[in-house]
Amino acid sequence: MLLFGLAAIEQQVFPGAAPALEDSLILDVAKGDTRAFSELYIRTHKSIYGFALSIVKNQQDAEDVMQDTYLKVDRAAGSYQPRGKPMAWLLTIARNLALERLRSRRDVPLEQEDWHLWSAEDPTQAQEDALVLEAAMELLGDEERQVVTLHALSGLKHREIAALLGLPLATVLSKYRRALMKLKHYLEEVEQA
C-alpha cells in the first residue's frame, strides 16, 4: 500500500498520471492512522510544496507552509466533508497558509534565491529543469505562476484551478497560455545564447 504511494511520487512528475487521491485516505487520517498520514504526505507533499513555492516564492517559507499544511490537515481531517476532492481541500489549506505567511512577512525583503538545486539522478537535466523553475519564479506574474504550477505539478484541470483560485475559467485559460508562452520564449533565448 505504502510502496504504491512511492510509485505515485514518481508519477506525479507526469501530470495526471498519478492515481487520484481517495476520500477514504483523509477519513483514515481523521482516525489517527499514522500509515494513512504518511501515505497522504508521500503522495502529495511535492504538489503542496510546489504550490506553496509558487505563492511565497521562497524555499524556506514554502517548506514551512508545507509542514503547517500537514499539521493542519491532521487536526482538521475530522471535519473534512468527503466530496471526492481531497486534493483540492489540501491545496486550499496550503493556499490559505501561504497567503497568511505572505501577509506576515510583507516588510521583510527577500534574499535572492538560488534555484539551481541538487538532484540525485541526472545533474544535467536538473540544471535544465532548474532553469524553468528560475524563469517561472522571475518572469511570471503571481497568478500565472500558480496556474501553471497547479496544472503541471498537480495535474489539476483548468476549471479546478479556477475554482481553487477563485478566478473565472477564461482568466485561468489565458493566464496559463501566457505563462507557457513567456517560459518558452525565455528558454529559447537562453538556449540560443
Added chain:
Amino acid sequence: MTDRELEARLARAMADAAPDRLDDLLRVREGRRAPEGGGDNVTDIGEAQGRKRRSWRTLAAATAAALVLVLGGGGIFGWRYANAPDSLVAIDVNPSVQLTVSRNEKVLEAEALNADGAEIIDDMDLRGSGLNVAVNALIGSMVQHGYIDELRNSVLITVENSDEGKARALQDSLMADVEGLLAGNAVDAAVVGQTITTKDQELETLAAENNISEGKAALIQRIMAVDPTLKFETLAGLSITDLNLLAESKRADVTDMAVTGKASDKAYIGLERAGEIARAQLPGATLKKVEFDYDDGMVYEAELLLDGYEYELEIDAVTGAVLKWDWELDDDAPPPVSPSPSPKPVPGETAGPAPSTPPSVAPQPLPSPSTPTETPMPSPSERQYITEEAARALVLAEIPGAEFTEFKFERNDGRRIYKGEAVLERTEYEFKIDAATGEFIKWESERMDEDDWREHQEKQGGGPKDPSPSEYVGKKGAEDIVLAQLPGAQVGKIKLDKDDGRAVYEGKAWLNGWEYEFEIDAVSGEILDWDSEPMDD
C-alpha cells in the same frame, strides 16, 4: 518544445526542490497525541530545530531515513554515496516492479508500477537486500499469487544502465536466476531479457502514462513497429506471455533481445486447433495463414482461399468461437475455375469438429449472378447495371429483415458497384455488389459491441436518452463558446460525444499558430477540458 515537456520540466524542478519532512512531522504529531504532550505549540518544526538550513544532499538522506521509519524496516539501511543508484531493473509479468539497484547490487528502492505489482510487493521491505534475494522474493510472490504458472509463463527482465557491458552481464545473471527459480516451481518458463542504455524520453512518458515499466513499453514498441494498427494502451494491459506470443506471431524484431524458453499458449486453443476450426467453416478451402492477434481480446486470425475468394476469420483464442468473418474477391488469384463462384460458408453443415460456439454472426451469402428476372431492365444508357432496388433485394435475400444504414452506387476500379451497410440482430454487415453482374464482391459481418449497438439504436430513434438533445447548446453554441475564449480562431469540426455518460461537444480550434482541443458540456456549455499546443511542434 511542447507544452507538455515544458510542464514536465517545471514539475520535475519543483518536485526535486521539495524537501522531505515526514520524520519531523511524525515526531510532532506523536508528541501532540501523547497524553502529557498537551498544547498545540509545536507547529513550527523549523523553529524547534533552530532553523538550520540543510543542504539538499542531507535532505535526501532524511528522505531515505524517513521512509525506512515509515516502512518499519530494519535499521541497517543507510544512504551513502557509494550506494548511489546505478542500474534500474524492471521485472514484468503482468505485475510490473522496478528496482533501483546500487553498484554493489543492493536494492535501494522497490517500486510497484501497477496495482498488481503493489500486490506482489505487499509489505515486503526489499530495501537494502541483495538484488538476487529481492528477485527471488518477488518471483516467489508472483508464483504464490498465481501470476506465473504453466499458462502464463513469460517474464520480462529489463536492465537499464548506461554501461552496455554491465547491463548485459546483469541481464544474463538475472535471467539465469529467474529460470532456475521457476524451474524449481515446476514452471517451464520463457524469460525475455533486454537492456536499455540510453534515456528515451518518449518511452519514459509512455511507460509512466500507462503504469508499466519502460521495458514493457519497449517490448510493446517492437510489436507495434510490425503492426501499427495495434494500440499502445490496450497492449499495455496485456501480460508478458500474451505480448511474447504476439511478438512471435507477428515476427517482431527481437534480434537484440535475449530469449529463452517459449511463451505458453496453453491458455488458448492453439494455432493448430484454430486452423481446424477455420477449415471446418469452409470445407475444401486452402488455409493460407493462421496468426495469433489482438482485437478486443486475444484471437486467432485465419485466412483461407476458395474459388478465387479470400476469406478471413477471427476466432476467439480462448473459446474457439468465430467472432468475425469476411470475404472478398481475391485479386491476386487466378480467375476462378467455375464461372460463378458461390462462396458458401455454411457452418452447420461442416463435417469437421464444430466450433464450441456456433458462429451466429456468419452470414450465408449466396450471391447469384443470374440476372434478376423480376427487376426492370436497366436502360441502355446505364448499360446493363442492376437497379438499386434489385441490389437491395439481393442483400435482403441473404439477411431478411435487415435495415440498411448505408447504400451507395459508385465506381470502383472502373467497375460500377453498389456498396453499403446493413444491420440485423445486432450484427453489422458490409457488402459490395458488382452492379453489372449482381455478384457479391465483398461481404463482411461483425457483431456490434455495446457502444456501436447503443449508437445504432439511438440513431434509429429508440433507446433512452437522459437530457434530450433539444436541451443541448448545439454545435453552433459550442462554437460560440470557443470563439468567446479565442476571438478570431478557426474552429474545426465539432463532434457530439459521450464522456462518462454525459453528452459533450469535442473539437479543435486554431489561432495564431496554436492548436486548442476542447470538451464542452453539451447541456450547460461549461468548458470541461481545454488543451493548447503550438502547431509546429
